[in-house]
Amino acid sequence: MMHYRFLIRDIYDSGTLSILFIFCVALSITSLTALNSFKRDVEQFLLSDAQALHGGDIIIHAHQPISLTLRQAIDDLEARHQVEQLKTYDFYSVVRPEGSEKSLFANIKVVESAYPFYGSVTLKSGQEFREVLKPGKLVVAQEVLERLSISAGTKLHIGDGVLEIADIVLHETTRPVSFLSIGPRIFVSATDLDHLGLLGKGSRASYEILLKASDRRAIEGMSKQLGEIAITGQERVETAQNARSGVKRFIDNLLFFLSFICIFTLLLGGIGMQSSLLALLREKEKTIAIIKTIGATNGFLHVHYYLVVLSLGVVGCLGGIGAGYLLKQSFPYLFQGILFDNTSVGFAFVDVVEGLVLGLMVMTLFTFLPLFRLGGIKPVAIFRREIQVKTQSGVRYATYLTGLLFLSLLVIRQLEDIVIGVYFMVGFVCVITVITAITIVLLKLIRSLSVPWLSMRQALRSLYRPGNASRSIIVTLTSALSVLMTIYLVEYNLFASFVDNYPEDAPNLFCLDIQKNQMTQFRTIVGEEVDFFPVIRARLLSINGKDIDRAKERERKSDSLAREFNLTYRENLLEDERLIAGDRLFFPERTPPDVTEVSILDTIADIGNIKLNDRLVFNIQGVMLDAQVTSIRERTKSKLYPFFYFVFSTDVLEDAPQTLFAALHIDKEEIPGMISRIVTAMPHVSTINVAETAVQFGELIKRLSKIITFFAAFAIVAGCLILINAVFATRMSRIREAVYY
Numbered sequence: 001m002m003h004y005r006f007l008i009r010d011i012y013d014s015g016t017l018s019i020l021f022i023f024c025v026a027l028s029i030t031s032l033t034a035l036n037s038f039k040r041d042v043e044q045f046l047l048s049d050a051q052a053l054h055g056g057d058i059i060i061h062a063h064q065p066i067s068l069t070l071r072q073a074i075d076d077l078e079a080r081h082q083v084e085q086l087k088t089y090d091f092y093s094v095v096r097p098e099g100s101e102k103s104l105f106a107n108i109k110v111v112e113s114a115y116p117f118y119g120s121v122t123l124k125s126g127q128e129f130r131e132v133l134k135p136g137k138l139v140v141a142q143e144v145l146e147r148l149s150i151s152a153g154t155k156l157h158i159g160d161g162v163l164e165i166a167d168i169v170l171h172e173t174t175r176p177v178s179f180l181s182i183g184p185r186i187f188v189s190a191t192d193l194d195h196l197g198l199l200g201k202g203s204r205a206s207y208e209i210l211l212k213a214s215d216r217r218a219i220e221g222m223s224k225q226l227g228e229i230a231i232t233g234q235e236r237v238e239t240a241q242n243a244r245s246g247v248k249r250f251i252d253n254l255l256f257f258l259s260f261i262c263i264f265t266l267l268l269g270g271i272g273m274q275s276s277l278l279a280l281l282r283e284k285e286k287t288i289a290i291i292k293t294i295g296a297t298n299g300f301l302h303v304h305y306y307l308v309v310l311s312l313g314v315v316g317c318l319g320g321i322g323a324g325y326l327l328k329q330s331f332p333y334l335f336q337g338i339l340f341d342n343t344s345v346g347f348a349f350v351d352v353v354e355g356l357v358l359g360l361m362v363m364t365l366f367t368f369l370p371l372f373r374l375g376g377i378k379p380v381a382i383f384r385r386e387i388q389v390k391t392q393s394g395v396r397y398a399t400y401l402t403g404l405l406f407l408s409l410l411v412i413r414q415l416e417d418i419v420i421g422v423y424f425m426v427g428f429v430c431v432i433t434v435i436t437a438i439t440i441v442l443l444k445l446i447r448s449l450s451v452p453w454l455s456m457r458q459a460l461r462s463l464y465r466p467g468n469a470s471r472s473i474i475v476t477l478t479s480a481l482s483v484l485m486t487i488y489l490v491e492y493n494l495f496a497s498f499v500d501n502y503p504e505d506a507p508n509l510f511c512l513d514i515q516k517n518q519m520t521q522f523r524t525i526v527g528e529e530v531d532f533f534p535v536i537r538a539r540l541l542s543i544n545g546k547d548i549d550r551a552k553e554r555e556r557k558s559d560s561l562a563r564e565f566n567l568t569y570r571e572n573l574l575e576d577e578r579l580i581a582g583d584r585l586f587f588p589e590r591t592p593p594d595v596t597e598v599s600i601l602d603t604i605a606d607i608g609n610i611k612l613n614d615r616l617v618f619n620i621q622g623v624m625l626d627a628q629v630t631s632i633r634e635r636t637k638s639k640l641y642p643f644f645y646f647v648f649s650t651d652v653l654e655d656a657p658q659t660l661f662a663a664l665h666i667d668k669e670e671i672p673g674m675i676s677r678i679v680t681a682m683p684h685v686s687t688i689n690v691a692e693t694a695v696q697f698g699e700l701i702k703r704l705s706k707i708i709t710f711f712a713a714f715a716i717v718a719g720c721l722i723l724i725n726a727v728f729a730t731r732m733s734r735i736r737e738a739v740y741y
Contacts, residue, residue, distance in 0.1 A: 010284075010308055017280040017725075018312055024276055024721055025316025026323055028269025028362050031714045032262040032414075033324035033355040037347060038331060039255055050240040052119030052173040056210030057219050058083070059243050060226065062235040063537070063564050064621070066207055073229050074209060077222060083211040086112040087190065091205035092183060093198055094679040094687050095144075098155040098162060102148050103675045105688055106183040108158065108198070112190045117212040118240075119173030121187070127167065135191040137166035143184035156186075159196035159683040163188065182693060198684050203513060203659075233539045233550065233562070233619060251338075254704070257487060259414040261711045264480040267407070268718035270366035271476045275725035277309065277370045288377050301374050309367050310360075317359035321352055334707055365403050369396065404429070432479055439474045477719050484712050491705055506641060507663035508691040509671055513684055514660040522662065522685075525677050532660040533642055536567040536653050538620040543608055545615065561608050567618070568644045569653040573633065576641050581612045582631030586649050591628045596652045598627040602634040604645040618646075621657055 011018060051057060060066060060074070077083045089110040096103040113130055115121075121129040123139065133139050138156060145151060145168065155164050169185060188196070199205055213219045219239055227237040281288075288301060325347045372395060404425075412421035451457040514522055514532065523530050540548055540561055553562035571585065579585075586597040600610060610616070610629060618625040627648070635643055642663045666674055668691055675687045 007304060007307055007311075010304070011311060014280050014308075017276055017283070020721060020725055021273060021276040021280070021309075021312050022316040022319060024269050024272035024718070024725075025313050025359055025363055026320035027714060027718050027721065028266045028273070029317065029320040029355050029359045030323040030327060031265050031711055032259075032358065033321060033351060034327040034331075035255065035258055035262050035711075036354060036414075037324065037328055037351040040348070040350070042251055042255075049119070049173065050243070051117075054210070054240045054243050055088075055116040055118055055174050056086075057117075057213040057216070057240055058211040058223050058226070059238050059240065060209040060211070060230070060235065061238070062207045063205070064207065064234060066209060067231050067235060070226065070229050070231075070235060071209075073226055074211065077211075081214060082218065082222065083213055084114065084117070085212075086114045086117065086210050088112070088115065088208045088210065089190075089193060089199065089205055090208070091198065091203065092686050092688075093158060093684075094675055095156045095158050095186065096676060096679060097148055097150050098157060100148070100150075101673060101676045103672060103679060103687075104144060104147055104183065105686070106144065106186045108186050108188055110188045110190050110193050115210075116174060117210055120171075121169060121173075122171040124168040124170055129187075132167045133187055133189050134166070135189050136163055137189065138163045139167045139169055139187040140165055141169050141184040141186070144186060147184070157679070157683070158186070158188065159198040161192055161195040161197075163192060182688070182696075196683075200684070203684075204686070233541060233548070254338075254707070256415060257708070258711050260483060260487065261708070261715060263407075263411060263414060264483055265711075265715040265718050266362060266410075268476065268480050268715055268722060270362050271473070272718055272721040272725055273363060274366040274370060275473065275722055277367050279725055281305070281370055281374070285377055288374065292377065298374065302371060305371055305374060309363065309371065313360060313363040313367075314356075316363070317356050320359055321347075321355040324351075324355060334710060336703075338703060338707075361406065365399075365406055369399055428479075431482065432475065435478050435482075436471070436475050439471055439478070443471060473722055477722065480715060481719065484715055487708060488712070491701065491708060494701055505665060506690075507665050508668065508689070509664040509666060509674065510688040510690055511662040511664065511678065512659070512686040512688070514662060514682070516658070516660065518682060518685075519660065521681065522678075525681055526662075526664060526674070530662050530664065532662055533644070534568050534653070534658050535661050536569075536620060536656045536658045537564055538567050538618045538625070539564055540608075541617045541619050541624075543610060543614060543616055559603070559607055561604075565645055567620070567646045567648060567653060569648045569650045571650060574641075574643075576636045577633045577643075578636060579631050580634050585631050585647065587630045588649075590630065594626065596625065596627045597630040597649060599631040599633055599647045600629055601643065601645045602632055605632050620653075623656075625652075 014021075060070065074083070074085055078085055089108075091108055092105060093108050094103050095106050095108075111133070113133075115130070121139070123129060123132060124142075125132070129139065138158075140156075145165075148154075150165070152165050152168060155162050169187070172185070175185065193199065211222070213222065223237055223239045230237050291301065328347065407428075408421065408425045411424055412418055415421050415424070446460055449460065451460060511522070512535075519530075519532060542548060548561050550562040553560045573579070573585065580602060582599070585599045588597060591597050595615070598616060604610065612629055612632060614629045616627045616629065618627065633647075635641075642661065664674075671689055671691070675689065678685055678687055
């Protein structure tokens with residue numbers, strides 16, 4: 001039989017410890033509930049607006065002109081009125097106003113008149129996009145006008161063409177955020193493409209054909225049909241529902257790291273619950289002993305205190321859900337410039353249910369052992385000052401194992417990747433093991449110290465006070481804070497490497513798409529000796545006869561083996577390179593007659609698990625090249641210096657279709673003038689102001705730093721609550737000692 005008055009009085013008399021317990025429950029789920037709700041909103045937004053995000057039902061994408069057979073298949077579908085098609089071309093180029101020395105590296109998007117099939121491009125004038133973008137006209141982002149100090153009606157030099165700005169883009173559904181792009185957007189009519197003279201052999205451009213299906217039920221079938229015709233590894237056929245989005249990949253990666261922080265906040269909150277409950281029960285040990293003396297059973301006590309914990313836990317869960325809702329309202333400000341403008345910040349019923357279930361599960365897990373120990377309190381405890389209640393080792397280890405399993409499932413669910421989740425948990429267990437071992441050794445050393453000062457001696461001895469879980473608190477705090485510190489150091493190193501400590505001698509102007517016959521002209525413009533790097537574009541097809549799994553590679557968080565690579569050729573190491581495998585770059589005498597030699601960078605060797613003498617097959621614009629790894633290189637300088645994953649000997653690739661790349665180091669003040677001279681004489685050459693790009697990258701890092709710091713604050717608060725609970729757990733003993741003194 002339950003005594004509800006006793007239950008209510010017990011909760012009321014718990015006072016501060018009850019409040020601390022509620023705070024720990026709420027804090028453990030606040031950030032995770034808000035983050036999961038936000039993640040669902042992003043996924044729902046991308047799913048519901050998939051057609052508007054990509055501009056079509058079926059998207060054919062390539063970095064080379066679409067193959068003839070695939071174009072013919074699309075034309076056949078269009079002739080049978082099954083689809084409508086439109087072509088787009090996406091590339092970067094330098095633009096400059098007519099009669100001005102200023103220049104701007106911009107993202108050029110060439111589109112046909114029907115663009116877009118879905119979604120919209122909102123213009124400042126309020127007119128329809130397709131009515132404004134006519135031959136000879138441009139539609140540009142507001143940033144173009146601001147950075148070039150011009151206005152609508154100004155004519156811009158783009159390649160060999162001179163086009164007039166007709167209107168300004170306010171928003172486009174295919175580009176909900178712009179921070180992932182190096183330059184601002186400029187729309188050009190497809191009619192003007194040939195006049196620009198920017199697309200040719202070796203040009204860096206994205207070619208897309210967007211299809212609008214007349215029958216939505218046939219989309220999957222047509223996508224599969226075209227996918228079978230497309231050139232594997234070169235052309236990609238996707239539907240709007242499964243197409244990859246750079247924005248989604250970025251947000252997924254950001255949420256991936258934020259999930260780590262939220263998981264450790266939950267872990268710290270759970271330890272806080274446990275320590276506050278231990279403190280609460282410790283203060284009530286004599287009361288429990290008296291109740292047992294007058295006949296209360298273990299079952300009665302367990303049910304009673306389970307209800308106490310459940311009541312406090314429900315209040316904490318509701319508080320955590322409410323705090324999560326309020327936290328989510330801050331996301332538009334926190335993620336400003338990163339979050340989609342029309343992303344929902346509301347809370348769905350599923351968010352409430354998930355928060356409640358998660359909170360109760362965490363509470364049950366972390367409060368089980370303290371509640372289980374109630375059975376070990378005996379009536380004789382009335383006459384004892386210090387009571388040590390021990391739990392059976394079998395129950396304790398079973399609880400730890402259950403907790404580890406729960407945490408593993410939570411990590412896998414949050415990261416949405418079983419392999420990474422398992423790796424994380426293995427690493428986490430190893431870290432916990434090492435930290436536990438170090439903590440045990442340190443506590444033993446401290447215990448053996450002979451300290452002459454009374455206050456210091458008492459402080460150190462308090463670490464071993466009965467009921468003071470020093471070891472578990474130290475291990476938990478150290479583990480969680482080490483992960484937070486790791487994330488912080490990664491962020492700090494990125495900022496330090498690319499922004500604060502930009503190498504003084506590092507190249508600050510990259511020039512792309514230079515032709516072989518323009519080397520002398522380019523050197524004349526620059527006015528100094530220039531090192532040119534040949535660039536041949538290719539795809540890696542297989543390693544040791546095993547084909548690259550492109551679907552799997554696209555899911556990789558790091559660099560992907562499925563992407564297009566830039567190959568080069570030379571006979572020597574660069575100044576910032578050294579060999580870590582192989583005596584020299586190439587060994588023609590050690591390779592079969594029909595196999596060429598290739599030197600690889602250690603980065604790609606790690607990504608693909610490639611070793612010396614492994615066989616690689618490349619597709620260089622339709623030509624297969626079989627190569628054997630003869631050396632592995634590593635770099636000794638920042639990645640701001642030019643580097644290539646794959647280097648071949650000169651006689652292998654010298655005659656392959658190629659462009660040249662040059663990296664220049666000039667005074668920052670001279671960069672705009674140099675860019676203007678280069679693009680005036682050689683319009684198709686793309687220039688990237690690396691110093692300016694580093695500043696933009698730094699701004700992005702600052703935004704991300706603000707977000708990470710905000711979420712990390714919850715973990716720090718949870719850690720503070722653990723320390724407060726640790727003080728309360730031994731409060732009675734310290735009060736008694738104070739009276740003695």
